[in-house]
Amino acid sequence: MTSHGTHDVVTETRQLFTVLIQNRNQNRDTFGIRNRIVEVNSLLVRQVANRMVHRCSLDFDDLVQIGHLGLIKAVERFDPNAGYAFSSFAVPLIRGEILHYLRDRVSLVRVSRRLLELHSRGTKLQEAMASGSGRYPTESELCAALEITPRRWQQACQAKRSLRVCSLDQCVGALEDERETLRLMEALSAQPQEEDSSELYAHLHYFVARLGADAQRLLRWRVFEGLSHRELAHREGVSMRVISRRLHTTLQQLQLQLQPMVIEPAPLRPRQRRCPSTPTHPHRGAHGQ
Numbered sequence: 255m256t257s258h259g260t261h262d263v264v265t266e267t268r269q270l271f272t273v274l275i276q277n278r279n280q281n282r283d284t285f286g287i288r289n290r291i292v293e294v295n296s297l298l299v300r301q302v303a304n305r306m307v308h309r310c311s312l313d314f315d316d317l318v319q320i321g322h323l324g325l326i327k328a329v330e331r332f333d334p335n336a337g338y339a340f341s342s343f344a345v346p347l348i349r350g351e352i353l354h355y356l357r358d359r360v361s362l363v364r365v366s367r368r369l370l371e372l373h374s375r376g377t378k379l380q381e382a383m384a385s386g387s388g389r390y391p392t393e394s395e396l397c398a399a400l401e402i403t404p405r406r407w408q409q410a411c412q413a414k415r416s417l418r419v420c421s422l423d424q425c426v427g428a429l430e431d432e433r434e435t436l437r438l439m440e441a442l443s444a445q446p447q448e449e450d451s452s453e454l455y456a457h458l459h460y461f462v463a464r465l466g467a468d469a470q471r472l473l474r475w476r477v478f479e480g481l482s483h484r485e486l487a488h489r490e491g492v493s494m495r496v497i498s499r500r501l502h503t504t505l506q507q508l509q510l511q512l513q514p515m516v517i518e519p520a521p522l523r524p525r526q527r528r529c530p531s532t533p534t535h536p537h538r539g540a541h542g543q
Contacts, residue, residue, distance in 0.1 A: 271334045324351030369413035
């Protein structure tokens, strides 16, 4: 059953569109009437936003603001003579406007805004400290300047990395060689190991922790932050050849330490098939000569 308030909105909307069409035909200003239609039907936007706020990372007020753009488009495109209610026409446009915005500009992953702000502040501070001292600060120096714990900074970096979207056709390469053309989809679709690798990761974490601060910093920038050799060389103030050599040495060191813990499966040998009609010795004839 339609409530009295809803009936008033429908009636007023129909009357406003009648005046709007008349003004359009007479080339008169329609700005005020359009605004009134949007104001009367703003509840439609709030209803759509309320249904979508739990499925995205935007706040309710942001969704309402974006949804009003869809409502304005609905006012511009609606034909009162089409035979259906304005709300039936407007709701899909409102929802579509919000979905398009989320698809193009907003990550579908819900991330703490405080962590993102902390990462932004830390990145700017890194650049400022590097400009002043000629080198990038260590993690402990940066955390001391930000007055946070290393754990908190790692959480901020992880939050920032979670927003990155990579194409499955993106080329990925080994750390010591950027000329590899392996696609990300091929790397992700590789056959996983059947055995549990948690122990191997624990040993890897132990050996990485025993590396020097410079090697740990290069691995973190290269592996977790995805910086290229050129960017690493710029940060360290050395050539790309030096960066490549350092990474290659570090990875070789880790590989040698982890090698005893990795059990490589024995290669499968093709089964030899013997034909019953073939003689046992190839140099003997049918009569044993």
